[in-house]
Amino acid sequence: MKWPREKVIRWTGIPFVGLLMTFIIKDHKHEEHSFIINVLVSVLFTGTLWNGAVLIIFKLRDLMPKVSQTNKRLLITYLFVCLFMVVCPNLIRLALGISTWEEIVQFKTIFAHSEINMVAAFMVSSIYEGAYFFSKWKESFALNEQLRNQQIRTQFEVLQNQMSPHFLFNSLNTLTTLIAENPKTAIDFTQTLSEVYRYILQNKEKELVRLSEELAFSESYIFLLQMRYPENLTVHFSIEPALKNLYIAPLTLQMLIENAIKHNVISKTDPLQIDIYVEHDKDLIVKNNLQFKKTLEKSTKTGLANIRKRYQYLGHREIEVIVSQKNYMVVVPLIEMLTEVEFRKELENESIDH
Structure with a gap:
């Protein structure tokens, strides 16, 4: 992530x-030049080294962007920046005619001012990586906060849909009819209605649930x-155990069925x-034949949007959403969770890579 402030700080x-390095590094070959020339040469060195180091840092960041790769990225960044800090000054000296090829290939010339270069490489790498890690941490914190807020909005919408006067009127009207015509079915209806609300209350704060649990809840909801x-309503499930x-x-299925x-x-x-x-062992498909109403019930129009945002926040x-002349289809990605043993193995593999 390249931040505008970083560019301002770098170029200022x-x-x-460069001016500071003019006083720190004394080069006898520069003594015959004026102070202005020495400052300009020092600024050229500083600008080339600084921009080159930043280019290396950003390129490695693009190749290894994950926070879990921080240790590995920092080590490789430091090594590459150190190598650059050693090679680049000698090439600049050669290009400016400050040193000859014979002088550059000498050991003492190659590693001239190596202490300063190593310290500079360490400082630049550490500062940039520290800033990147902090920005990622802030980003992760913000996403977690957004997800929490989105979950609250989703809970509100689901409870609002279930507890709306229209839903209660239909449920109570159905229950009243069943009590008169079929008391046993009325009892089943009441028990199922309680199961629906119990599931909502138990899972309203969870980020993920097993598909088996969601399917069982959906069957209770469909019963109502x-x-x-x-x-006039048929729901068919075809999912391998x-x-x-x-x-x-x-509550993803409930919202899609309600939609x-x-x-x-x-x-x-x-x-x-x-x-x-399920298709391809990873995509849950909810498909219905398309016969849109001419006039719709009052809706918050956020059901599908909430599901979409929750999956975005979960990463x-x-x-x-696929719409054809005859069908409306929503494809929901199924998520595979690692067991505790698999998770530990994953951590061990990451630590080995680092």
Whole structure:
């Protein structure tokens, strides 16, 4: 990350450091030159070395951008900057005619002022890497804060959808009818309704849940919906048992199913079919036939946006929305969590790499 302030500091600092180095480094070959010439030469050296070191630092940062690579990146950066600090001054001296080729290849000339160069390499590498690490830490902190705020907004939206007067009216109306016509089903309906709210309360603060848990919750939620649409709503699941151990952001399925019902006509002549399945062992697909309502229920219009943002904040692949003439499909990436043993092995491998 190249920050504007860094450029300002660098280009204003080069003349100052160049002037300072004129007094620190005494070169007998420069004694016959005027003070101005010596300062200009020193500024040239400083500018070339500083900009070259920054170029190396930024290039290695692009190649190894992760915070977990900090130790490895810092070591390689220091080695490359040190090598640059040794080779570049001699090439500049040769280009300016200050030294001849025969003088440059001598050991004492190659490593002239090596102490200052090594200290400069260490200081420049440390300062830039320290600033980069701090900026990454701030970025991570900000993302965590955004995710926490987004989770709160998501919790509010889900509870708002579930507790809206419209939802309660339909649920209570369905329950009243069931009590009169089928008391046993009414009991099942009430128990399922409590399970839906229990799941929401238990998982509202989690970042991820097992797909198996989300599917079980979705089946309970669908049971309630099918009381309202007994013959006009069909939801079909097709997921292999082994894939149910993968993870998903909680309440994702509920929001996508609610979106499908909210935006599409459901009637005897136009039944709604929702298919939920997995492709390529990593993508959860929620697909429904497309039959948009002409007039929509009042909506916050943030359900899909919230899911998309949560996955962005979690650092995983983004969700995809695919619309055709007949179908509306949302692709949600499934997430594989490492076990404690796998996580420790991963840490060991990283430490070996460093």
